[in-house]
Amino acid sequence: MSRRDEVLTAAIELLDEVGLDDLTTRRLAERLGIRAGALYRHFENKRALLDAMADRIAAEGGGHPQPEGDWADQVRVMAIGARSSMLAHRDGALLMATFYLPGAAAVAAWKGFIVVFREAGASARLAALSVDTIVCYVNGFTIEEQARKTTPPTAVSRRIRDRDFRAGLEVVIAGIDATLRRPELKAKRSARSRDKPYS
Amino acid sequence: MSRRDEVLTAAIELLDEVGLDDLTTRRLAERLGIRAGALYRHFENKRALLDAMADRIAAEGGGHPQPEGDWADQVRVMAIGARSSMLAHRDGALLMATFYLPGAAAVAAWKGFIVVFREAGASARLAALSVDTIVCYVNGFTIEEQARKTTPPTAVSRRIRDRDFRAGLEVVIAGIDATLRRPELKAKRSARSRDKPYS
DNA sequence: ACCTGAACACCGTTCAAGT
DNA sequence: ACCTGAACACCGTTCAAGT
Numbered sequence: 001m002s003r004r005d006e007v008l009t010a011a012i013e014l015l016d017e018v019g020l021d022d023l024t025t026r027r028l029a030e031r032l033g034i035r036a037g038a039l040y041r042h043f044e045n046k047r048a049l050l051d052a053m054a055d056r057i058a059a060e061g062g063g064h065p066q067p068e069g070d071w072a073d074q075v076r077v078m079a080i081g082a083r084s085s086m087l088a089h090r091d092g093a094l095l096m097a098t099f100y101l102p103g104a105a106a107v108a109a110w111k112g113f114i115v116v117f118r119e120a121g122a123s124a125r126l127a128a129l130s131v132d133t134i135v136c137y138v139n140g141f142t143i144e145e146q147a148r149k150t151t152p153p154t155a156v157s158r159r160i161r162d163r164d165f166r167a168g169l170e171v172v173i174a175g176i177d178a179t180l181r182r183p184e185l186k187a188k189r190s191a192r193s194r195d196k197p198y199s
Numbered sequence: 200m201s202r203r204d205e206v207l208t209a210a211i212e213l214l215d216e217v218g219l220d221d222l223t224t225r226r227l228a229e230r231l232g233i234r235a236g237a238l239y240r241h242f243e244n245k246r247a248l249l250d251a252m253a254d255r256i257a258a259e260g261g262g263h264p265q266p267e268g269d270w271a272d273q274v275r276v277m278a279i280g281a282r283s284s285m286l287a288h289r290d291g292a293l294l295m296a297t298f299y300l301p302g303a304a305a306v307a308a309w310k311g312f313i314v315v316f317r318e319a320g321a322s323a324r325l326a327a328l329s330v331d332t333i334v335c336y337v338n339g340f341t342i343e344e345q346a347r348k349t350t351p352p353t354a355v356s357r358r359i360r361d362r363d364f365r366a367g368l369e370v371v372i373a374g375i376d377a378t379l380r381r382p383e384l385k386a387k388r389s390a391r392s393r394d395k396p397y398s
Numbered sequence: 399a400c401c402t403g404a405a406c407a408c409c410g411t412t413c414a415a416g417t
Numbered sequence: 418a419c420c421t422g423a424a425c426a427c428c429g430t431t432c433a434a435g436t
Contacts, residue, residue: 034401037429133367133370136336137339176370202418224409235409240418
């Protein structure tokens with residue numbers, strides 16, 4: 001394990017303890033028993049450190065689809081896993097949303113989704129559209145869920161949020177299913193105003 | 200126009216010029232010709248200022264549905280409007296996602312969506328599910344779109360992103376449509392493992 | 399290779415005091 | 418009501434110098 005990896009591990013531990021706002025180069029250095037300036041041996045700047053943290057959290061999610069079940073089941077497992085890996089760390093969703101360059105783990109998860117949709121019979125274009133829609137829903141849900149600090153997360157509210165997340169996920173899956181089965185609808189509705197004369 | 204509103208206007212202008220990272224109480228004060236400490240007469244702290252900024256941006260979007268078209272058309276207009284109002288300001292999506300208490304404008308937009316789905320025949324529960332799904336998709340898409348700073352946004356890439364956004368929006372709408380027309384499916388798939396014996 | 403020491407140019411926030 | 422002046426406890430980052 002390189003020194004860089006040790007710094008990264010300490011950074012994620014500190015994130016869980018104090019949150020993104022208080023994740024400071026000086027506090028991280030203190031936890032490592034060094035001075036803040038020494039961190040710049042391992043990361044070009046704080047932004048690069050945050051990018052690396054986001055990619056490690058994405059890797060913890062494990063983007064590999066399960067071999068059993070139909071495409072919808074596989075999407076469910078992967079979407080729930082993506083949300084879990086973000087919720088597993090304080091401010092995880094916000095961190096993932098604001099890191100700029102997608103790292104190796106994020107790319108692997110994206111490719112896993114693509115494979116599932118391709119095997120379900122989607123064109124390359126429809127597969128890309130489907131994964132984007134799923135990912136945007138998952139990220140949007142989890143960011144809002146985790147950013148909203150009105151009430152501390154209790155066990156009961158977590159259960160309700162899980163149920164709401166799954167219900168919305170079913171809506172998105174139903175939309176992908178409908179689009180998959182009726183590919184001729186892909187280009188519809190591109191010019192709404194032209195419908196008027198016929199209505 | 201109260202002094203508080205003038206401060207708010209200056210803050211949004213500064214946001215557009217320098218971005219969220221460089222939106223500083225000291226820079227905002229300089230733009231207003233005062234000292235940073237004086238800002239605390241008008242806002243309890245920086246977080247409260249950011250909340251007020253987010254709510255003003257939400258208000259610019261105008262959450263009122265158009266009277267013409269079916270529910271899907273109204274959802275399209277409102278979703279595209281919500282994205283536009285976030286894109287209209289630098290880091291607008293991130294700002295909206297990280298403000299804690301939803302303000303008056305955000306609540307009004309949410310109620311506008313609910314009305315549309317209720318008039319389309321949705322139960323209160325399904326209407327809430329539908330608006331959450333749409334909003335999560337819109338926010339997730341726009342946050343990623345705006346946060347990703349790999350390439351500066353050119354006119355051509357904006358057109359492509361508009362098309363991708365609308366395509367994913369159609370997928371979500373198709374999913375809501377399917378759920379609306381088959382309400383008996385709402386509780387399906389709640390226990391996947393129990394299906395096994397029958398397959 | 400990894401770190402220290404010290405500095406630079408900043409932050410958000412508070413508060414007595416002014417007008 | 419609104420603002421100043423001055424302070425407090427912090428930031429991210431750089432860089433010569435040490436080992």
